[in-house]
Amino acid sequence: VDPKPPVHIEADQVSGQTESGASAQGNVVVTQGDLRVESEWGNYDAPNDRLTGGDHVTMTRPGSVLHGRTLDYYIQRHEGTLTDPDYAMSPGKMRGDGAELLFEGEDKYRIDSGRATSCRPGDDSWYLHASTMWLDYTSNSGVAHNGWIEFKGVPILYSPWMNFPLDNGRQTGFLTPSLSFDNRNGFDLTLPFYWNIAPNYDATISTRYLARRGLMMGGEFRYLQPGYTGVLQVQGMNDREDQATRYSVLFQHQQTFTDRLWMAVDVQKVSDDSFFNDFGERAAIASQTNLPRQVLFGYNGDNWNSNLLFQRYQTIQQTSIPYARMPQLTFNANPQWLDGVRTGVSGEITDFTHPSLTNGVRSWVYPTISMPFVSNYSFFTPKIGVHASNYQLRDASGGNSRNESRVLPVVSLDSGLFFERDLDVGGNALTQTLEPRAYYVYIPYKKQSDLPNFDSAVTDLSFAQLFRENQYSGNDRINDANQLTLALSSRIYTANDGIELLQASIGQRFYFKDQQVTLSSNDQPSSASKSDLLLSLGGRFWHDLSADYTLQYNTEDRKTVRSTAGLTWNPQPGSIFNLRYTINRNQSPSTEQIDVSAQWPLTRNWYGVARVNYSLPDKQPLDAIVGLEYNAGCWGVRLAAQRFITSDAQFKTTYFVVLELDGLGGIGSNPVNALRTAIPGYTADFDGRQQ
């Protein structure tokens, strides 16, 4: 097979010697493989495979259309020059012009004193000008030297060295800078530099200038290997305003040694309590009060597994510090001895340390046996177990060491039936189930008020907790129980693929004696005869409308303890409306909030985005973001303002402005992350939306 396709010249007139080449005049068309060059005149030097042509040359190849005045091109080597180029590349839709275009190998172009844009011909909204620009479609990377961006005729950004992806892949080089303004730091400019070290290593080094505080250096290094993956993030600065060096470190690493043995490391540290308030995004601010420093090893046996955890926390912005677990060894297994008999054993040994509270080594073991009787329409599962714990306690200072132990039998009986019927709603076949369930638990009372509370908490009453033996999480409190839980739930799902559309459940627990075990000794034992009533309803009503409602109702004093109602309407990507009401009187102070968030097209190109999380007791929004997005095809603008509460109960307002140039990335601080957490279902990219 001939490796190189022949060169074919067609013209009004041709003269020359067949071996040595030809010169042609008049509508010259030269083709070679998938290359086609049209010009008024053209010469082909066969031995050197060199094609020259002139005055209005058009050179097309799959993926690029080039126009120019004169062409001098070595076809096989893909090298040469084209003067006065005007080019359009189809991968990544980059087009532009320049003084000269140089071919530097296949799919590699260099444009001298040229400009480039991704806007359609005739739309000159923005151009990237550069003294020299390389477009390398083999590695899909574009580089511009002495580049400056002209937007609607106004130069808006200069950068000595700018780099942009040609297929929005990962790119080494200066990401476009982001600037924002907020009431804590004033003007805030971040200039990230992305370094694509290798396919599975990359780093982002960013210099961030904060008007009130000075210059902060930050770095994020990520690695992704078959056996291990991880990220290291470091930020640091000398803070002018607080006269202190402030830094934050985060190191997360997951590794699988064998398919059974794995490890996960999560170490985070900040220099001071208000680091996140000053420098972090909203979600990071609110939830960062306890930064973990932990290493976890895990081993998965055939039907057993075990974990070894070393964990300590750095606590910021509050007084109470969680216990450190240095270490905690957990184990659980369910060996299969007898057919039809389920045996399981779990256990744990933990060394809890705390600077002020009682320290101690707690070890417990909890073997269980159950006999599940299961048929297609019913199940009946008696289960018995013994929870034995031992505490070797001492005061924080080491004195007053004492031993405590607790052994409690646990008896439970779980049973349920499955009813089904077929439904036909609007022509589609559905199946509805009716699932009554009864769950009895008996655990005798054992005084536990003199046991410390290392890792137990009262869990919210939910359908998940209704069918658990112990209403306390962790292992320091095991509630005494003589109770029966009754629940009825019904699910509707599509007959042909079994996808759950709707679900409704109602349940309540009936106590046959008082519950004496409490979390702390100064809580009052409860003498309620039944728990709150639980109701939950939810699902997709139409393909784009879904709603859910949960209620926890105290039947004694006839009042709602906790309730949430949510609605989501998402007719198409780019149009979403969420409404959520929540009230929780279990918390002190109780919270009652309305959360409305939406992203909606206002006109063909304008989109409105908004979210308000309004706290009724405080009569003020705790988090509000409002913004506008304009999509003009090859560029777009997003502006947003966000006002939210920080964990020192003050408010922080941040203004985002970003100009997104399709193919170049964004200039200005990008509110997309904030919008994505604020508006569930928010779609960021413009292409996905219906115009």
Added chain:
Amino acid sequence: CGFHLRGSGLDANLLVHSAYVTGGGGTAAQVRNSLSLTPHITLLNTPATDALLIDVLREDSRQQVLTLTSLGRVSEYRLFYTVNFRARQGEQMLIDNGSISLYRDYTYDDNNVLGKTNEADTLIANMQQDAALQILRRISAASRNAAPVSSDAH
């Protein structure tokens, strides 16, 4: 009102008698557990050609702040759990890239981090059970539809 006793989860008309489940996560364990409890299905330790092959490809959980208190502290977290799975029977692909995503909300208390983390674990275990049931229900629905096609192409 038209209800009659009939199995749920992997019910009688599933034409398969043995199943093999791959996946190291909690949902995969729950699927194995439910299969071993289903009367006429034997859970295999190694794949067999005519067995039902269930691959639980990916399970992960993610947590996001849901509501804040007026002091700017987290008052509720929303815990997401997503499972990707695939089910094949012999040569026939029953469900190619099936995915299930569930969420549970729980109130948070900064002063009891360990207790609340344990509560989150119980919610994850509950979602794993729920996901396992939904996987089995989808597989039995898919195999009920696939069965007639393979036996008598109409």
Added chain:
Amino acid sequence: ETGDREKPVNLKSDQFKADQKTQVRVASGNVIVTQGTMTLRSERLTSREDAQGSQFMSGNGAPVHFRQKLDSGEWVDAEALRFEYYGDTGTLKLFDKAWVKRGKDEVYGDVITYNTTTEIYEAQGGKSGDGRVNITFQPKTKSASQPAAASKPEAK
């Protein structure tokens, strides 16, 4: 080859008519003219000599076929519906659906003038045909930068 023009010209045809007065000879019916390595086949051929004794021939065929060996050992083939040959300059003019092939390179056009001594051709798109000239260069098997060595003559 260059020596062809000194070689004797002989002509075979079905019919042959010579007009002594005008020195014009007309041959018709699968006329074959050979001179050294050059052969020219046509249906009809008229030829006459000028004062210096060099031949002028013209004729047509369906198609006319021309073949000659080059100094480099390669063969040149050409065809057209009508031709004119000027013995003094060794120039062959081909008209209507003309093509010249040398090795694997080919030229198509309405009018091709081929100079047998300089091996240079000129091709024009005439008004009658599609008005275009086509030429194809086969890539050299060796890298283009080496001098083009003589390639083996192709068996016809």
